[in-house]
Amino acid sequence: MPLLPVQLMKYIVIVGGPCGTGKSTVAHELALHYKDRNILRDEKEVYIEGDSFHSHANIEKMSSGIPLTDEDRLPWLITLARYSSQQFTKENSGDICFLSCSALKKKYRDLLIQTITKINPDIHPIVIFLHGDPEVLYKRVSGRKNHFMKPQMIKSQLDTTEPPDSFELSCIPIDTTSYSTIKDEIDDVIGRLNKYL
Numbered sequence: 001m002p003l004l005p006v007q008l009m010k011y012i013v014i015v016g017g018p019c020g021t022g023k024s025t026v027a028h029e030l031a032l033h034y035k036d037r038n039i040l041r042d043e044k045e046v047y048i049e050g051d052s053f054h055s056h057a058n059i060e061k062m063s064s065g066i067p068l069t070d071e072d073r074l075p076w077l078i079t080l081a082r083y084s085s086q087q088f089t090k091e092n093s094g095d096i097c098f099l100s101c102s103a104l105k106k107k108y109r110d111l112l113i114q115t116i117t118k119i120n121p122d123i124h125p126i127v128i129f130l131h132g133d134p135e136v137l138y139k140r141v142s143g144r145k146n147h148f149m150k151p152q153m154i155k156s157q158l159d160t161t162e163p164p165d166s167f168e169l170s171c172i173p174i175d176t177t178s179y180s181t182i183k184d185e186i187d188d189v190i191g192r193l194n195k196y197l
């Protein structure tokens, strides 16, 4: 009897969007939902938090209210692409991991996707790109305590943002401010993500 084909495909789900859209919240909830197949199964390591990989200089800049430039972001994006791709070389049977990373411009998303697939062509990167009403984002960020990113940065974040268009296949745009609850948002994201998995 012929053996069934082995499922080789792996998925890196990048949760992007400007500050306050809920990247960390959504990436965390998704990682928990897909816990059984998530390569980062450890409670402390359920998803990769992109902000943790910013250089000290980048964090200093953002904390001082200065937006990052392409030059500031490019090495960070490469690091994230490499780090997330390498998770699949660990001894583990998981086939998915989650990465929160602003990925505000098309060229940043292209760089992440190209770097990941060059490292491992069996990985399929999928982007969930969060966006929403600036006033709601402002309120969310203002309500956050002890975070380096202050609400004054929202304008530059939105000015920098290039929302994905329909030509960016494997990119799912989500208006995070259109749901009544976080649970409704997560349920909808899961329903849409499942079509790709």
Ligand SMILES: Nc1ncnc2c1ncn2[C@@H]1O[C@H](COP(=O)(O)OP(=O)(O)OP(=O)(O)O)[C@@H](O)[C@H]1O
Pocket (backbone or CB within 6 Å): 017, 018, 019, 020, 021, 022, 023, 024, 025, 026, 051, 100, 140, 141, 143, 144, 149, 176, 177, 179, 181, 182, 185
């Ligand atoms: N759908 C939602 N409805 C209401 N509040 C939300 C929603 N998603 C996230 N939040 C809240 O908004 C705040 C910002 O969320 P979070 O830190 O996940 O955003 P982020 O995009 O990762 O931000 P940053 O990139 O600035 O760290 C948090 O207090 C979070 O609880």
Ligand SMILES: O=C(O)[C@H](O)[C@@H](O)[C@H](O)[C@H](O)CO
Pocket (backbone or CB within 6 Å): 017, 018, 019, 020, 051, 068, 073, 101, 102, 103, 104, 149, 157
């Ligand atoms: O590309 C960027 O400008 C950054 O990644 C930001 O988006 C922040 O790190 C994040 O939003 C924290 O609040």
